Amino acid sequence: MSRIADFIGVSARENVEKAIATARENEQFNALLSLSEERAFDRAAKVDAGEITGRLAGVPFIAKDNFLTLGDTTTAASKFLESFKAPLQATAIEKLEAEGAICIGKANLDAFAHGGSTENSAYGPTKNAIDQERVAGGSSGGSAVSVALNIVPFALGTDTGGSIRQPASFNGVVGIKPTYGTVSRYGVVAMASSTDTIGVLAATAEDAEIVLDILSGRDSKDMTTLPDFFEPKGLSEPRRIGVIKEFMTEDVDPEVRARTSEYIETMKAKGHTIEEVSLPMLKYALAIYYIVVPAEISSNLGRYDGIRYGARAEAETLGEVYGLSRDHGFVPENKRRIMIGSYVLSSGFFDAYYLKAQKARTLLINEFNKVFESFDVLVGPVAPTPAFKLGENTEDPVKMYLADIMTVPASLAGLPAVSVPAGKTEAGLPVGVQLIGPRRSDATLLALARQGEV
């Protein structure tokens, strides 16, 4: 199944017109921060004239607003970059444009991608595509909602600890966070460099596969990219699938567990072997994540000082320019994470927090490696609940962080993971199931996801 196919071989201009019209009809969801109409129509005309060709010729898409693009602003949903116009484009955007795809606009996110609900955007939250009183998930909430509302057949997102998978799950679309290093991070606003990944949100697994095939590969502008290993393929033989015990406890919403179990039953019916597996280190993954990631954030966000680009606060001295520009430009969650990072890296605490977490990370990776000796794929829910109500978790950061508890393990280990729609709750809210594989098993995960869709 491919929704992308519907956009190929028809008028690119009409594709863009339709996407922009649908975006306008759905403004109340606040999924988009900007539309780049002029550039989009200009490129559509070139596609229709045969000047631009490729595998995605004339297919419209949306990029999360932390990808640098020409045409309009790149804000990262922050006040800091409110009027920032990028002088270059992200490699991911360049690769899609080279295949004829057309970026029609930029999607809302938690400011600097810090969050799991898109409520941390400086431009207001994105509403869930199914229930406007609920969150879109995050941080790629705008991207997920744009696909769920059929504005575009696919959107780009970033996933540092679940930011593609969780909103995909909350809105009933497919989301892949590839193996760390699969897609170049060049031209994407950095959050935590050791777990930041670029991925795809799409209507179907086949569409995610088509786009990832274009995005993957070495980039001389990002020295952590891996030589291209991604090759779409079918499933030649049954797989050994492990059901993660720690993700199916009573702490998890009963309907989420029920949908997950039903999905596992359909996999069994297709001939795969299913067995429960325990990974005791998973209980520490969230604590590791909220040490390592804030540490990297505090370093990466040091560049926002109001000097070279972005908003500069009026002040008498240079020190005040830094302090006030940063105070005005960041939302509270950005400040929390920067200060936690400063704390765990500061002298006297470095060994007890940061070094300890990086050692614990090794133990988590070792445990995954051991389990992958007996299993090809691990399965469990994406998140402990379906989409929660707007405002439900905003007063308590730790409660908000707990929504990431099932997605951060794959991020810390650099593993690929896919969020696949697995039905709805009685109230009609989508539930996603997560497939996690060993490094470079991205194609196998998408093949399994495709099989589950039929």
Place this chain on the structure above:
Amino acid sequence: MTDISTEDVHHLAQLSSLQLDDAETEALRVDLENILGYIEQLSELDTEGVEPTYQVTDLQNVWREDTVDDYGISRDSLLELAPDSVAHQIKVPKVL
């Protein structure tokens, strides 16, 4: 449970180049205490003799040719991004 004082928050804000107002300072003090309270559970884990993981690519020493690449970006286009500039230099308030 880690106690975080107002002075601790001031110190961290200084390390982070954040000029906070009083209301923000108190809200962050409470949040930091709660977050640190959660991540402290790692202390129960035995990590004696374990090597830390800093990156997950397995790549080491990725070399490139020592040639200049401007990535297609001009000095002028970068200077245009600065809030204030003069004579091809970024202009800032006095340092001292």
